[in-house]
Amino acid sequence: MSEPNDRSFExxxxxxxxxxxxxxxxxxxxxxxxxxxxxxAKARAAIAQxxxxxxxxxxxxxxxxxxxxxxxxxxxxxxxxxVLNAGPEQKMPMQPHFDVPSPLGExxxxxxxxxxxxxxxxxxxxxxxxxxxxxxxxxxxxxAQEADDASRTLSASGEGPSAPxxxxxxxxxxxxxxxxxxxxxxxxxxxxxAARNESERQKRLSADIAARRTAPSASSGQIAAPxxxxxxxxxxxxxxxxxxxxxxxxxxxTSEADEQWRAFVTAYPDFAxxxxxxxxxATQQ
Amino acid sequence: xxxxxxxxxxxxxxxRDGDLRAFxxxxxxxxxxxxxxxxxxxxxxxxxxxxxxxxxGKVIASRDRYEVRAQFKTFLFQIAHNCAIDYFRRVGRSWAxxxxxxxxxxxxxxxxxxxxxxxxxxxxxVQSAFRRALDTLPPEQRDVFLLYEECGLSLDxxxxxxGVAKETAKSRLRYAVSKLRAVLEPHQPASIAS
Numbered sequence: 001m002s003e004p005n006d007r008s009f010e011x012x013x014x015x016x017x018x019x020x021x022x023x024x025x026x027x028x029x030x031x032x033x034x035x036x037x038x039x040x041a042k043a044r045a046a047i048a049q050x051x052x053x054x055x056x057x058x059x060x061x062x063x064x065x066x067x068x069x070x071x072x073x074x075x076x077x078x079x080x081x082x083v084l085n086a087g088p089e090q091k092m093p094m095q096p097h098f099d100v101p102s103p104l105g106e107x108x109x110x111x112x113x114x115x116x117x118x119x120x121x122x123x124x125x126x127x128x129x130x131x132x133x134x135x136x137x138x139x140x141x142x143x144a145q146e147a148d149d150a151s152r153t154l155s156a157s158g159e160g161p162s163a164p165x166x167x168x169x170x171x172x173x174x175x176x177x178x179x180x181x182x183x184x185x186x187x188x189x190x191x192x193x194a195a196r197n198e199s200e201r202q203k204r205l206s207a208d209i210a211a212r213r214t215a216p217s218a219s220s221g222q223i224a225a226p227x228x229x230x231x232x233x234x235x236x237x238x239x240x241x242x243x244x245x246x247x248x249x250x251x252x253x254t255s256e257a258d259e260q261w262r263a264f265v266t267a268y269p270d271f272a273x274x275x276x277x278x279x280x281x282a283t284q285q
Numbered sequence: 286x287x288x289x290x291x292x293x294x295x296x297x298x299x300x301r302d303g304d305l306r307a308f309x310x311x312x313x314x315x316x317x318x319x320x321x322x323x324x325x326x327x328x329x330x331x332x333x334x335x336x337x338x339x340x341x342g343k344v345i346a347s348r349d350r351y352e353v354r355a356q357f358k359t360f361l362f363q364i365a366h367n368c369a370i371d372y373f374r375r376v377g378r379s380w381a382x383x384x385x386x387x388x389x390x391x392x393x394x395x396x397x398x399x400x401x402x403x404x405x406x407x408x409x410x411v412q413s414a415f416r417r418a419l420d421t422l423p424p425e426q427r428d429v430f431l432l433y434e435e436c437g438l439s440l441d442x443x444x445x446x447x448g449v450a451k452e453t454a455k456s457r458l459r460y461a462v463s464k465l466r467a468v469l470e471p472h473q474p475a476s477i478a479s
Contacts, residue, residue, distance in 0.1 A: 008466065009459045019465045022415045023434045025408075031320045035334055039316075039341040043300070043308045046345045050303075 238264070238271045245279040257281075293357035301348040312341070315361055322362065322435050326369050326428055328420050336372055340365045355445070362436050363446045366428065373424070411469070418468035426461035429454050 011017055236244065241264050248257035258281050264271075273280065293314070299307035319340060324333035343364050351360075419427065425447075432443045440458070444451040 009462060012462045012466075017462065017466070018469055019462050020434060022412070022465075022469060023419075025412055026416060027412075028317065029321055029324055031316045031337070032334065035320075035337055036312075036316070038338055039312060039345075040309065042338075042342055043312070043345050044305055046348070047300075047303050047305055050349075 235267050238268050241268075242273065242277065242279045246277075249278060254281075294353040297348065297351055297357055298353070301351055308345075311357070315358065316341075318435050318437075319361060319365055322365060322431050323369065325419065325431055325435070326424070327372060332372055332376075336365070336368045339368050343368070356442070358436060359438065359442045359446060362432060362438065366432075366446050369428070415465065415469060418465050422461050422464060426457045426464075429457040430461040430465075433458055 008017070012019060235241070241260070245257050245260045245264065248254075248260060257279075261279060261281060264279075275284070293311060296307040296311040300311065316337075320333065320337055323336045323340070324330060327333050327336065340361070344361060419430070422430065428447060429443055432438045432446060433440075438446065440451050440455050443458075444454040447454060449457075
């Protein structure tokens with residue numbers, strides 16, 4: 001069969017064909033009433049069997065309906081977990097900087113980042129970051145050698161014994177919405193006070209260590225200072241010491257003058273003293 | 286989607302939500318076209334009645350799953366088309382076996398035309414001849430023609446309903462119209478026949 005005439009078909013598609021007119025003239029068969037009743041009965045029964053749509057699931061499945069709230073809740077949990085885990089590290093740089101008067105008057109207290117707190121061998125921070133417990137242990141050391149080592153460790157950096165406390169970070173606490181600055185300031189003051197106390201303690205420690213280094217050991221029987229009771233005090237200059245011995249002799253305190261003389265000779269063995277000096281014992285003049 | 290189609294969808298959604306009155310309106314709007322489609326497609330009143338109930342029964346049963354994706358009319362006649370296909374398979378009549386030689390039908394009508402002018406077919410006779418010509422169309426072409434004329438579907442929708450490409454549906458419609466025109470031409474005045 002050949003292809004029908006396209007022009008006639010286009011006219012038909014426009015509704016201008018006799019074919020469409022003839023079709024519309026066909027008698028319209030009506031739906032029998034019993035069919036109407038049957039269909040409507042089905043429709044009515046279907047509604048009666050199922051509750052109204054408003055009380056039932058509407059639209060997509062429960063998973064689709066709950067997916068968005070679930071995603072939001074999961075995201076919130078993840079964010080909270082991240083904040084709780086990363087919070088302490090992130091708070092450090094956010095703390096304000098304070099100018100705290102240092103015990104030596106030359107230090108500027110600034111918070112060191114965590115990376116600077118880690119001691120690195122061979123660098124000044126190695127000395128700076130000597131823990132406090134180490135200094136305490138050294139203070140209670142029983143031997144002078146240990147104290148000497150500690151003193152060298154503390155003073156080798158050239159920054160004095162107060163360095164360890166300067167670099168110690170301020171203990172951080174969760175910031176409060178109100179008065180966070182006051183809390184931080186109070187903590188900084190406490191830290192400065194602690195640093196000051198620690199500095200003084202370290203000073204005393206250094207002085208003690210230096211005295212031990214200067215003084216001979218007690219087991220050798222030698223006198224460490226012009227006065228045995230003042231072993232921690234540095235020795236007097238030779239001339240002053242000799243003058244003091246002369247005074248003792250002139251006052252008749254011969255035994256004490258002799259004791260001082262022996263100590264002087266021990267402390268200054270090479271110091272030239274005249275053979276007729278009144279400081280010498282009578283047996284040596 | 287025109288206003289009526291949108292209204293049809295709204296009625297179906299209302300019925301889905303339990304509004305029986307909405308279904309009554311929807312049913313009254315489409316029952317005639319659907320019934321004629323089924324009757325003229327199957328050429329069997331009893332079968333058309335059964336299919337009519339089946340189609341509306343499926344519409345009712347699918348109301349919970351109904352979503353506005355296309356015109357309600359397309360949704361309705363797709364169900365009807367599928368029910369008709371099932372019917373033809375059930376009764377053992379294939380689309381191909383349901384074909385009558387259109388040339389033989391033209392001869393019959395031409396024989397009527399060979400009578401004296403005064404006894405030429407009346408309008409009723411022409412109508413009857415047209416009806417017989419429609420019935421003798423191959424089912425695929427009759428299906429497409431009915432969907433276009435009775436249901437008012439576009440060629441796109443017809444292709445969607447029948448499961449073929451638009452061009453296939455258009456070709457089927459073109460053949461159907463050509464055959465019907467060939468039957469009608471001897472009875473039409475020159476001014477009408479085109």
